[in-house]
Amino acid sequence: MSWSTRALDALAAGPPTRLIDFPVRAPGVRLLLKDESGQPTGSLRHRHARALFRQAVLDGLVTEGTTVVEATGGNAAVAQAWFARRLGLPYIVVMPGRRDQARARAVEALGGECRFVTPPLAIYDAARSIEGHFLDQFGRAAPHDLADELFAQVRPDWVVTGAGTGATSATLGAVARGFGCRVAVADPDDSAYFPGWTLDVPDYATGMPSRIEGIGRPRVEPGFRPDLVDLVVPVPDAASVAAARHLREVTGLPVGGSSGTALWAALELVERMRARGESGTVVSLVGDAAERHLATYHDDAWAAGKGLDVAGRLTELRQRV
Numbered sequence: 001m002s003w004s005t006r007a008l009d010a011l012a013a014g015p016p017t018r019l020i021d022f023p024v025r026a027p028g029v030r031l032l033l034k035d036e037s038g039q040p041t042g043s044l045r046h047r048h049a050r051a052l053f054r055q056a057v058l059d060g061l062v063t064e065g066t067t068v069v070e071a072t073g074g075n076a077a078v079a080q081a082w083f084a085r086r087l088g089l090p091y092i093v094v095m096p097g098r099r100d101q102a103r104a105r106a107v108e109a110l111g112g113e114c115r116f117v118t119p120p121l122a123i124y125d126a127a128r129s130i131e132g133h134f135l136d137q138f139g140r141a142a143p144h145d146l147a148d149e150l151f152a153q154v155r156p157d158w159v160v161t162g163a164g165t166g167a168t169s170a171t172l173g174a175v176a177r178g179f180g181c182r183v184a185v186a187d188p189d190d191s192a193y194f195p196g197w198t199l200d201v202p203d204y205a206t207g208m209p210s211r212i213e214g215i216g217r218p219r220v221e222p223g224f225r226p227d228l229v230d231l232v233v234p235v236p237d238a239a240s241v242a243a244a245r246h247l248r249e250v251t252g253l254p255v256g257g258s259s260g261t262a263l264w265a266a267l268e269l270v271e272r273m274r275a276r277g278e279s280g281t282v283v284s285l286v287g288d289a290a291e292r293h294l295a296t297y298h299d300d301a302w303a304a305g306k307g308l309d310v311a312g313r314l315t316e317l318r319q320r321v
Contacts, residue, residue: 028280
């Protein structure tokens with residue numbers, strides 16, 4: 001059996017992640033959470049990484065012994081390091097900023113190497129300068145299997161996700177239309193997706209980094225397909241954090257801000273359906289859940305340091321749900 005055949009076998013999809021019923025006060029409306037924190041590396045980025053590696057192997061860009069390189073941070077780096085180890089490949093990730101042992105630890109525990117670069121936007125050129133295959137998750141936002149799995153489990157009226165590379169909303173949108181389902185993208189402060197979609201400017205850029213890890217971009221990325229998105233919902237960062245805390249209160253999952261962003265937007269859709277007397281099902285993605293989020297999104301001192309009025313948004317949220 002060739003290395004590529006063995007690699008593709010190792011990159012096969014795992015069991016489906018679960019759906020969680022989330023309580024809402026809207027007769028006839030059901031809100032479900034698709035819990036991607038159940039992936040082996042604990043986040044939706046696990047699917048992204050598998051798709052990127054699979055496509056690279058199929059295209060012959062990654063072969064036995066190839067050094068795999070990426071420019072990213074957080075969950076994407078962890079997921080890619082996990083697959084690189086599974087395939088027996090060297091993995092190097094270029095992260096923005098000064099060396100942060102907390103960010104590096106999870107990747108290095110999986111055998112990966114972390115290099116830190118300033119200024120943050122220099123990570124892409126730094127990654128391209130390293131000999132090996134640059135995965136380029138933003139330039140090659142490979143479609144993954146989330147949509148097929150989800151629609152085999154349930155037939156929702158709406159699916160809500162955040163946008164980082166844009167691959168998830170594009171993948172969902174391509175399949176959703178065949179089931180009469182619509183796709184909403186939840187977008188945090190300073191991200192380019194909401195204004196770019198609203199103004200129909202495909203290369204819109206804010207130049208501002210998102211404070212919500214994993215979603216939001218200073219520019220509209222090539223993987224984002226506005227034609228496959230039915231609605232983009234802007235979500236203030238304080239609302240994202242409040243919703244992340246509420247999600248933890250209900251489910252016990254210590255989720256990150258991206259899951260809170262999606263939940264807030266999903267609750268807005270539920271509220272609109274209730275006001276119109278509609279019934280149906282909304283699915284919101286839980287992109288990650290990890291104990292490290294307890295020191296940030298779930299910590300009052302952290303939120304205060306960011307100038308976020310989380311208490312006010314929590315009060316608003318509890319009145320709505």
